[in-house]
Amino acid sequence: MKGNFSTVAVAAAVLAIAGCNVYNGLVNRSEGVDAAWSDINTMLQRRADLVPNLVATVKGYAAHENEVFTEIAEARSKLAGAKTPSESAAADAALSGALGRLLAISEAYPELKANENFLRLQDELSGTENRIAVARKDYNGLVKAYNASIRRLPASLVAGPLGFDKKDYFEPPAGEGAVQTAPSVSF
Amino acid sequence: MPEDNAKSRASRRQGAIGKLLMALGAGAILQSCHTQTQNDAANIAPSSASGAQVAAAAAQNGGAFTGAVPELEPGFVVDPGKILDEAARTALTNEIAALEATTGGGQMGVAIFTTLSGIPVEDAALRMARTWKLGRSGADDGALLLVATQDREVRLEVGLGWEGAIPDSVAGDIIRSISPELKAGKWGEAAQDAVRRVGAAVRGEPAPRRKGGPPDDSDSFPAMPLGMFSLFVGFAMWDSSRGGKRKLRRDGGGDAGTAGAPPIGAFPPSRPHHFRGGFHGGGGGRFGGGGASGRF
Numbered sequence: 218m219k220g221n222f223s224t225v226a227v228a229a230a231v232l233a234i235a236g237c238n239v240y241n242g243l244v245n246r247s248e249g250v251d252a253a254w255s256d257i258n259t260m261l262q263r264r265a266d267l268v269p270n271l272v273a274t275v276k277g278y279a280a281h282e283n284e285v286f287t288e289i290a291e292a293r294s295k296l297a298g299a300k301t302p303s304e305s306a307a308a309d310a311a312l313s314g315a316l317g318r319l320l321a322i323s324e325a326y327p328e329l330k331a332n333e334n335f336l337r338l339q340d341e342l343s344g345t346e347n348r349i350a351v352a353r354k355d356y357n358g359l360v361k362a363y364n365a366s367i368r369r370l371p372a373s374l375v376a377g378p379l380g381f382d383k384k385d386y387f388e389p390p391a392g393e394g395a396v397q398t399a400p401s402v403s404f
Numbered sequence: 405m406p407e408d409n410a411k412s413r414a415s416r417r418q419g420a421i422g423k424l425l426m427a428l429g430a431g432a433i434l435q436s437c438h439t440q441t442q443n444d445a446a447n448i449a450p451s452s453a454s455g456a457q458v459a460a461a462a463a464q465n466g467g468a469f470t471g472a473v474p475e476l477e478p479g480f481v482v483d484p485g486k487i488l489d490e491a492a493r494t495a496l497t498n499e500i501a502a503l504e505a506t507t508g509g510g511q512m513g514v515a516i517f518t519t520l521s522g523i524p525v526e527d528a529a530l531r532m533a534r535t536w537k538l539g540r541s542g543a544d545d546g547a548l549l550l551v552a553t554q555d556r557e558v559r560l561e562v563g564l565g566w567e568g569a570i571p572d573s574v575a576g577d578i579i580r581s582i583s584p585e586l587k588a589g590k591w592g593e594a595a596q597d598a599v600r601r602v603g604a605a606v607r608g609e610p611a612p613r614r615k616g617g618p619p620d621d622s623d624s625f626p627a628m629p630l631g632m633f634s635l636f637v638g639f640a641m642w643d644s645s646r647g648g649k650r651k652l653r654r655d656g657g658g659d660a661g662t663a664g665a666p667p668i669g670a671f672p673p674s675r676p677h678h679f680r681g682g683f684h685g686g687g688g689g690r691f692g693g694g695g696a697s698g699r700f
Contacts, residue, residue: 256692336580337573340696344572347526351693 239372243381246363250384253356254302257387260352261309264345265293268316271338275319278329282322288315302385309349316342353387360384469517469528469552476536476685480513487516487553492592499596503603510545510566511538511686512602514595518554525550525697529561539563539689545606546689549598551591558586559697560598567694569606575696578602586700 272286292312299305320339323329330336364383367376467485474484479497481488488496496514503512513536520528529550539546544565551558560575570578578601585594 337576340573340576341571344575344694344696347695347697348693350526351530 235371236375239375240379243367243372243376243379246359246366247381247384250356250359250363253352253359254387257302257349257352257356258305260345260349261296261305264312264342264349265296267338267342267345268293268312271316271319271335271342274332274335274338275323275329278326278332279322282319285315285318285322289319302387306353306387313346357386357388360386467516467518468521469519469523470521471523473532473535476513476538480511480538482513482515482532485516485518487518488592488595496592496595496599499599503599503606506603507545507606509540509543509687510547510606511540511689512547512549512599513538513686514549514551514599516551516553516591516595518552520552520555520557525552525555525557525559526693528552529559529695529697530691530693533561533563533691535685537686537688537690539565539687541688544689544691546686546691547602547695548691549595551586551595553589553591556586556700557697558583558700560602560695561691561693562695563689564692564694565689566602566606567692569608570602570695572694572696574605575694576698578605579696579698583698583700 268289272289275282276286289312292308292315296305296308296312299308323335366372367381367383372381467483467487474482476482479493480500481493481496483493500512500514504510513532515529515532529548532550533546533548536548537546538548544563546563547566547570548561549558550561558579560570560579562570562572562575578598581601582594582597585597
């Protein structure tokens with residue numbers, strides 16, 4: 218009897234420790250995903266902050282291109298109001314599209330293209346876009362690993378009851394514009 | 405007789421505890437394997453092909469980058485197509501060594517290919533930078549200049565620790581100021597110039613700030629030792645309870661991907677300086693996509 222009792226006690230301890238291990242693993246992964254998400258947000262914010270400067274510089278040379286300025290302003294406010302990764306991704310894609318058009322317009326203004334300030338803003342902008350692309354890839358990779366882990370044994374037994382849900386990829390919903398690659402500056 | 409009985413019961417119990425401990429050991433190891441894959445995922449770096457493969461590919465393509473990141477060479481100049489002559493290469497290597505000396509350990513690499521085979525220059529540069537891990541671990545003071553001579557593309561990839569000293573606009577300035585030399589096909593001079601300018605930009609700031617460092621995974625550390633320990637204890641007890649009959653069996657299950665993974669905690673915190681005790685590539689610096697690209 219005593220033997221049985223201690224066996225049960227050891228089994229319970231083992232299960233508890235194993236459970237804690239699984240739980241801690243999920244917490245680590247989940248935190249990793251959240252950290253990567255905040256990296257993306259930092260970069261999105263950084264780009265949104267660059268936009269007013271860029272718009273102001275372009276306006277100095279091409280004040281009448283109102284349509285694209287409005288488009289940019291709208292995309293920016295959408296980005297500020299986005300709550301989920303896919304909303305953010307959609308707003309980000311819209312902003313990318315509008316910025317692409319802004320840069321295309323600037324091609325028609327040689328003086329603007331030669332403006333030192335404009336060139337450096339463009340560097341910052343494409344650098345930030347590249348960082349967003351990198352952060353997105355890292356984030357999606359972590360989400361993929363996390364989503365797989367909560368579906369794999371033994372974590373799948375405890376993930377649901379403990380509130381570890383599937384996480385969203387940073388991707389615009391299908392059909393809302395392909396994600397743009399960072400434009401590179403030509404001389 | 406009762407004594408005998410008690411003995412066998414004790415031995416049976418010992419056997420059961422041994423098995424349980426082994427189960428615990430296996431669980432903990434499984435867990436640390438999970439943590440391992442997680443760490444791998446966090447440090448997404450594309451796998452580099454084996455040296456022989458890369459050498460063969462380079463010989464075939466005459467210095468084209470086709471997606472397989474070649475090994476970083478001592479001196480941090482990677483030029484599989486021998487686009488630089490011996491003198492230019494030596495001068496560049498010296499410039500890079502001077503940069504390392506004057507920035508207190510920063511590492512800058514220069515990679516020259518003929519073409520990137522359609523791979524975007526940002527992707528190619530990041531893949532190389534993350535594979536080679538230029539810069540010291542924790543300080544992340546690394547940079548990489550990538551030139552594709554036929555594609556006429558160039559990128560300066562800046563490590564996380566140097567993003568303060570070399571923001572993208574400064575990286576863009578550097579690219580713009582070397583582009584006349586690139587246009588003229590003076591690859592060696594252009595690369596030396598870039599290394600000098602990176603050094604000047606970095607020295608303009610007091611010292612590279614030690615940023616965050618790798619994510620803290622200290623609480624996953626006990627998993628492996630605990631797992632190993634209980635596994636061994638479990639084996640020992642199980643073994644002794646079975647009268648010393650050896651029944652060692654390697655666990656064939658689990659993730660195929662973790663088969664060759666080194667145990668957690670086996671990574672050196674920081675790699676020693678190159679040229680000493682074998683060359684192991686960069687020092688563990690991280691890259692987040694900062695820098696600037698251009699066409700010439």
